[in-house]
Amino acid sequence: MKLLIKNGIVVEPAKNLQQQLDILIENGKIIRIAKKIELKEKIEIIDAKNYIVSPGLIDIHTHLREPGNEDEETIATGTKAAAAGGFTTIFCMPNTNPPIDNQATVELVMLKAKNEGLINVLPVGCITKQRKGEELTEIGELKNAGVVAISDDGSSVKNSKIMRRALEYTKMFDLVIISHCEDTDLSKDGVVNEGKVSTLLGLRGIPKEAEEIMVIRDIILASLTQSKLHITHVSTKGSIDFIRQAKKSGIKITCDVTPHHFVLTEDKLLEYPYDTNLKMNPPLRTQEDLDAIIEAIKDDVIDCIASDHAPHTIEEKNKEFDLAPFGIIGLETVLPLCITYLYYKYKIPLIKIIEKLTTNPAKIFGLKTKGKIELGFDADLTIFSLDEEFIVDKFYSKSTNSPFVGWKLKGKIKYTICNGKVVYKG
Amino acid sequence: MLKQTHKFTHKHLLGLEHLSKEDIELILDTAKPFKTLFTRTIKKVPTLRGRSVVLLFYEPSTRTRTSFELAAKRLSADTVNIAVQTSSVQKGESLIDTARTLESMKADFIVIRHSYSGAPYLLAKNVSSSIINAGDGFHEHPTQGLLDIFTIREKKKKIENLKVVIVGDILHSRVARSNLWGLTKLKAKVVLCGPPTLIPKDIDKIFPQIDIEYNLDKAIKDADVINILRVQFERQLEHLFPSVREYSLLYGMTKERLAKAKNDVLILHPGPMNRGIEITTDVADSVNSVINEQVTNGIAVRMAVLYLLSLNH
Numbered sequence: 137m138k139l140l141i142k143n144g145i146v147v148e149p150a151k152n153l154q155q156q157l158d159i160l161i162e163n164g165k166i167i168r169i170a171k172k173i174e175l176k177e178k179i180e181i182i183d184a185k186n187y188i189v190s191p192g193l194i195d196i197h198t199h200l201r202e203p204g205n206e207d208e209e210t211i212a213t214g215t216k217a218a219a220a221g222g223f224t225t226i227f228c229m230p231n232t233n234p235p236i237d238n239q240a241t242v243e244l245v246m247l248k249a250k251n252e253g254l255i256n257v258l259p260v261g262c263i264t265k266q267r268k269g270e271e272l273t274e275i276g277e278l279k280n281a282g283v284v285a286i287s288d289d290g291s292s293v294k295n296s297k298i299m300r301r302a303l304e305y306t307k308m309f310d311l312v313i314i315s316h317c318e319d320t321d322l323s324k325d326g327v328v329n330e331g332k333v334s335t336l337l338g339l340r341g342i343p344k345e346a347e348e349i350m351v352i353r354d355i356i357l358a359s360l361t362q363s364k365l366h367i368t369h370v371s372t373k374g375s376i377d378f379i380r381q382a383k384k385s386g387i388k389i390t391c392d393v394t395p396h397h398f399v400l401t402e403d404k405l406l407e408y409p410y411d412t413n414l415k416m417n418p419p420l421r422t423q424e425d426l427d428a429i430i431e432a433i434k435d436d437v438i439d440c441i442a443s444d445h446a447p448h449t450i451e452e453k454n455k456e457f458d459l460a461p462f463g464i465i466g467l468e469t470v471l472p473l474c475i476t477y478l479y480y481k482y483k484i485p486l487i488k489i490i491e492k493l494t495t496n497p498a499k500i501f502g503l504k505t506k507g508k509i510e511l512g513f514d515a516d517l518t519i520f521s522l523d524e525e526f527i528v529d530k531f532y533s534k535s536t537n538s539p540f541v542g543w544k545l546k547g548k549i550k551y552t553i554c555n556g557k558v559v560y561k562g
Numbered sequence: 563m564l565k566q567t568h569k570f571t572h573k574h575l576l577g578l579e580h581l582s583k584e585d586i587e588l589i590l591d592t593a594k595p596f597k598t599l600f601t602r603t604i605k606k607v608p609t610l611r612g613r614s615v616v617l618l619f620y621e622p623s624t625r626t627r628t629s630f631e632l633a634a635k636r637l638s639a640d641t642v643n644i645a646v647q648t649s650s651v652q653k654g655e656s657l658i659d660t661a662r663t664l665e666s667m668k669a670d671f672i673v674i675r676h677s678y679s680g681a682p683y684l685l686a687k688n689v690s691s692s693i694i695n696a697g698d699g700f701h702e703h704p705t706q707g708l709l710d711i712f713t714i715r716e717k718k719k720k721i722e723n724l725k726v727v728i729v730g731d732i733l734h735s736r737v738a739r740s741n742l743w744g745l746t747k748l749k750a751k752v753v754l755c756g757p758p759t760l761i762p763k764d765i766d767k768i769f770p771q772i773d774i775e776y777n778l779d780k781a782i783k784d785a786d787v788i789n790i791l792r793v794q795f796e797r798q799l800e801h802l803f804p805s806v807r808e809y810s811l812l813y814g815m816t817k818e819r820l821a822k823a824k825n826d827v828l829i830l831h832p833g834p835m836n837r838g839i840e841i842t843t844d845v846a847d848s849v850n851s852v853i854n855e856q857v858t859n860g861i862a863v864r865m866a867v868l869y870l871l872s873l874n875h
Contacts, residue, residue, distance in 0.1 A: 458699070
């Protein structure tokens with residue numbers, strides 16, 4: 137099975153390359169890259185003229201909800217949504233029911249993904265059993281079963297000693313710990329950022345410091361243990377300042393940010409009071425935080441961009457603000473928001489944006505045959521139009537809890553190619 | 563019956579935040595003639611005959627519920643009380659479904675009291691009835707704000723430049739927020755007084771014209787009005803103050819404290835009072851207290867609200 141992609145503008149962050157090239161794929165691998173490839177044999181050709189061809193996008197923070205909450209999303213629907221969003225590989229977070237804290241559940245997810253999934257699914261395992269923060273999971277066995285990283289996402293490991301041990305222990309497996317930073321005593325019962333909006337709407341606030349205290353703690357523990365730590369969905373200026381400082385002093389720390397934290401601020405809640413599609417954790421912050429995130433994307437303090445795709449049903453979301461669950465879907469809007477905002481509004485070079493969606497995730501989490509357009513690499517490619525506008529009005533995800541419905545965005549996905557096969561055509 | 567120069571265009575009353583100064587003044591002016599009804603033997607007018615008002619209360623309330631019910635009845639509307647304990651709410655019916663059921667029964671008004679902020683917004687978004695917020699979480703309690711302002715204006719003949727001190731748990735108070743919006747729109751000088759743990763974050767950024775004073779004795783000096791909020795005992799469990807005893811010591815309104823204020827200072831309290839805690843009995847029953855008048859005025863103000871909203875429904 138051969139596939140030829142012609143005339144596209146290839147963006148390849150690892151080689152710092154952005155030029156028109158043809159790419160030939162055979163049996164799921166990239167076998168030729170050249171200015172012009174002409175073949176005598178008749179094979180399938182995609183004309184990518186005027187389109188960007190990038191390595192397949194990698195989302196390091198997705199909630200697929202299976203097993204346990206198949207009413208919100210399944211591996212089948214979630215991977216369809218991912219493909220429609222240009223993703224060829226996603227990490228699925230372990231806060232399922234049951235949680236991915238043992239070999240059997242890892243295998244279940246991988247088997248389901250193989251049979252029903254449209255793209256590559258790499259499970260993230262729990263740090264602690266049942267995500268309770270009390271007892272380490274059998275991390276070695278999880279690694280053997282195939283987890284790509286470990287995380288208790290949704291909560292922090294509250295006990296500093298257990299977090300220390302987790303960081304130390306994972307060193308022998310070369311696994312990265314993904315940390316959700318939140319001091320739950322400080323954030324308790326909070327539903328929006330603490331400040332102007334919480335005061336105006338009479339909602340309990342989540343102070344920025346709830347995140348920042350845990351960011352500092354985790355940086356200190358990463359320094360102590362010399363282990364690899366990745367902080368996910370960073371949302372405040374303070375967190376970014378601490379991470380910037382830590383990176384300067386040589387601590388092995390990386391981080392990601394979600395598009396909603398660089399596109400929206402808490403002020404959106406004054407425009408749409410009590411709209412539960414604006415309720416997520418960490419909450420939408422202030423303009424000052426958003427500006428700091430943009431700066432940190434520019435100067436590479438932020439390594440990756442991740443969706444934090446968190447599907448919830450209409451029934452769950454159409455409720456009193458306090459009672460609705462946190463989270464919004466994101467897989468299908470990540471790239472368009474990156475293009476519309478980072479590329480067009482903030483003039484961030486395309487190659488830098490693509491790097492944070494492909495090369496960096498692959499590098500940080502040790503995906504050896506992904507994240508680059510290179511001979512012998514997996515034929516995972518995303519082809520999109522930079523300037524074609526479209527309206528966000530339908531989703532492949534099972535859920536529709538997005539604050540971006542009705543938005544006009546640029547950066548339309550044209551083809552998603554995973555393992556050499558077209559899995560989405562836009 | 564009214565000389566209307568300003569037109570009231572709202573369909574719902576969700577809070578005072580989104581009302582203009584003119585809207586508020588129109589409600590107060592409309593309430594005035596309704597109040598004169600109360601001294602008559604027949605306290606009823608036919609204004610809302612044939613309209614239905616549903617009182618949907620998810621929190622216990624005697625004062626506000628009764629006040630709304632009397633207001634509606636004195637306008638000849640039909641009223642229905644939904645007591646939460648006996649309704650299908652206990653069977654797990656969602657707020658939206660409950661409201662849609664009421665809408666299908668052609669309820670013209672739904673008066674809602676709910677422990678979660680924003681619940682009235684959820685109704686306004688999902689049903690076609692006029693929604694009146696009778697208190698939502700920590701957000702707003704607009705008719706309480708209006709009746710407080712009505713009472714102050716009646717006694718002091720104006721609002722502008724009056725020094726109004728609001729004392730207590732501002733953080734969790736919907737009464738405080740509605741008072742703040744209403745009073746600042748009418749240009750009163752508002753002082754918030756309470757322990758720093760009970761002052762909401764960034765309130766000084768939202769209302770740059772107000773003052774915050776932690777010391778009650780300093781705050782009430784030169785005050786024209788003191789509005790004392792009810793203290794919730796469970797806040798102690800959240801470490802917001804160490805004990806009710808200490809709260810009472812620092813923020814309880816006593817006769818001795820009152821003596822330091824102006825002679826003609828007005829004492830307001832939205833009720834129900836914790837006598838001996840945030841307010842002593844001798845203050846509550848003093849000549850400065852207008853707490854009972856607040857209750858009477860509440861009915862007139864709510865009649866005005868129902869009447870004005872009915873023009874747009």
